[in-house]
Amino acid sequence: xxxxxxxxxxxxxxxxxxxxxxxxxxxxxxxxxxxxxxxxxxxxxxxxxxxxxxxxxxxxxxxxxxxxxxxxxxxxxxxxxxxxxxxxxxxxxxxxxxxxxxxxxxxxxxxxxxxxxxxxxxxxxxxxxxxxxxxxxxxxxxxxxxxxxxxxxxxxxxxxxxxxxxxxxxxxxxxxxxxxxxxxxxxxxxxxxxxxxxxxxxxxxxxxxxxxxxxxxxxxxxxxxxxxxxxxxxxxxxxxxxxxxxxxxxxxxxxxxxxxxxxxxxxxxxxxxxxxxxxxxxxxxxxxxxxxxxxxxxxxxxxxxxxxxxxxxxxxxxxxxxxxxxxxxxxxxxxxxxxxxxxxxxxxxxxxxxxxxxxxxxxxxxxxxxxxxxxxxxxxxxxxxxxxxxxxxxxxxxxxxxxxxxxxxxxxxxxxxxx
Ligand code: EPU
Numbered sequence: 001x002x003x004x005x006x007x008x009x010x011x012x013x014x015x016x017x018x019x020x021x022x023x024x025x026x027x028x029x030x031x032x033x034x035x036x037x038x039x040x041x042x043x044x045x046x047x048x049x050x051x052x053x054x055x056x057x058x059x060x061x062x063x064x065x066x067x068x069x070x071x072x073x074x075x076x077x078x079x080x081x082x083x084x085x086x087x088x089x090x091x092x093x094x095x096x097x098x099x100x101x102x103x104x105x106x107x108x109x110x111x112x113x114x115x116x117x118x119x120x121x122x123x124x125x126x127x128x129x130x131x132x133x134x135x136x137x138x139x140x141x142x143x144x145x146x147x148x149x150x151x152x153x154x155x156x157x158x159x160x161x162x163x164x165x166x167x168x169x170x171x172x173x174x175x176x177x178x179x180x181x182x183x184x185x186x187x188x189x190x191x192x193x194x195x196x197x198x199x200x201x202x203x204x205x206x207x208x209x210x211x212x213x214x215x216x217x218x219x220x221x222x223x224x225x226x227x228x229x230x231x232x233x234x235x236x237x238x239x240x241x242x243x244x245x246x247x248x249x250x251x252x253x254x255x256x257x258x259x260x261x262x263x264x265x266x267x268x269x270x271x272x273x274x275x276x277x278x279x280x281x282x283x284x285x286x287x288x289x290x291x292x293x294x295x296x297x298x299x300x301x302x303x304x305x306x307x308x309x310x311x312x313x314x315x316x317x318x319x320x321x322x323x324x325x326x327x328x329x330x331x332x333x334x335x336x337x338x339x340x341x342x343x344x345x346x347x348x349x350x351x352x353x354x355x356x357x358x359x360x361x362x363x364x365x366x367x368x369x370x371x372x373x374x375x376x377x378x379x380x381x382x383x384x385x386x387x388x389x390x391x392x393x394x395x396x397x398x399x400x401x402x403x404x405x406x407x408x409x410x411x412x413x414x415x416x417x418x419x
């Protein structure tokens with residue numbers, strides 16, 4: 001297991017090239033199961049979660065090739081069972097359910113468990129499949145969905161915590177091959193859902209309204225092969241913007257979609273940082289005094305839960321008292337106790353973190369608990385005096401392509417050590 005060692009306090013400057021989006025690439029790769037023909041997906045990030053997805057596709061019978069950022073998948077024949085040994089490694093494996101159900105009218109996937117960011121049910125995915133006419137059985141840790149035929153219908157994906165991103169993806173992927181019209185109400189509006197819908201349309205699906213809360217799908221008889229380039233990773237871009245805010249002279253993120261980053265850039269501007277750029281490239285620099293903030297995570301276009309931990313790291317040294325409320329995963333606060341070990345003054349009150357900005361953080365050995373918590377600890381390490389050692393760093397490799405190399409290029413002193 002590797003660890004990352006950071007000597008904090010170095011000033012960062014320069015530019016960083018943002019990778020393709022993990023959360024777009026995973027469902028798009030799953031969607032290649034919807035056709036017998038060859039699909040070519042570009043700008044696929046080199047991440048362990050992507051490797052797990054490619055393993056699942058291969059297990060299901062697809063031929064998979066990868067040459068740097070381009071993945072080719074051809075699923076001429078598929079089997080419909082994704083076993084625990086593979087699925088347990090990554091929750092997003094659940095998004096093969098929709099395409100398998102759409103194509104083969106049945107799928108069995110090991111039921112994903114909870115994870116460190118909280119309880120993560122799939123009831124809304126299953127509600128959507130049932131709406132399309134599928135039966136759902138949970139047995140021996142597996143969930144099986146099956147139907148003689150799928151029929152279009154109106155489905156609401158509103159749950160007690162709002163809508164669901166992968167649930168919207170899953171229902172959309174099943175509905176593209178259902179008979180008739182499916183209307184998804186209360187759909188997730190994330191750019192990653194739109195990216196998947198764009199790919200499905202290139203495959204011959206008829207989808208309108210992706211990016212709004214009402215998606216209308218006209219079922220097709222079959223889909224064909226297509227080529228697609230994955231959108232830039234807005235969470236990686238946001239993380240590097242915060243690295244620039246924390247330790248930057250001026251840091252530029254290139255190959256981004258600034259329109260996907262508005263909630264993040266608005267918050268950074270409110271905090272007192274200078275941001276400018278075009279839609280494809282954004283720069284951040286310190287701009288004098290910083291201000292404490294009150295933030296709430298929300299579904300897109302609100303402030304993303306996947307940036308909450310990184311924002312907590314930034315606010316740890318911003319003078320005044322900030323509050324960060326987590327509305328999507330109320331228990332997603334494993335980073336707080338580690339940030340406190342580095343000297344941050346944070347109190348948790350239910351799903352709100354109250355952060356009193358301190359003068360400085362001090363380097364310490366810390367433990368990464370999940371992907372975004374790891375990113376937050378790296379950011380805190382860049383800011384801290386002395387050396388920070390981040391253990392269990394495999395979490396970071398699930399979602400950030402070459403984060404250590406990219407930070408070194410910006411001037412960080414960071415080293416990956418084999419343990
Ligand atoms: N929920 C339900 N029932 C369901 C599905 C979700 O109650 O059937 C609840 C969840 O418990 C949560 C809320 O709805 O409270 C939203 O969860 P959602 O289903 O939208 O999450 P997801 O689709 O499983 C994706 C991303 C996450 C990101 C969330 C929210 C992927 C692979 N994962 O997960 O990304 O946090 O949307 O934006 O796209 C990450 O990249 O670090 C990450 C965790």
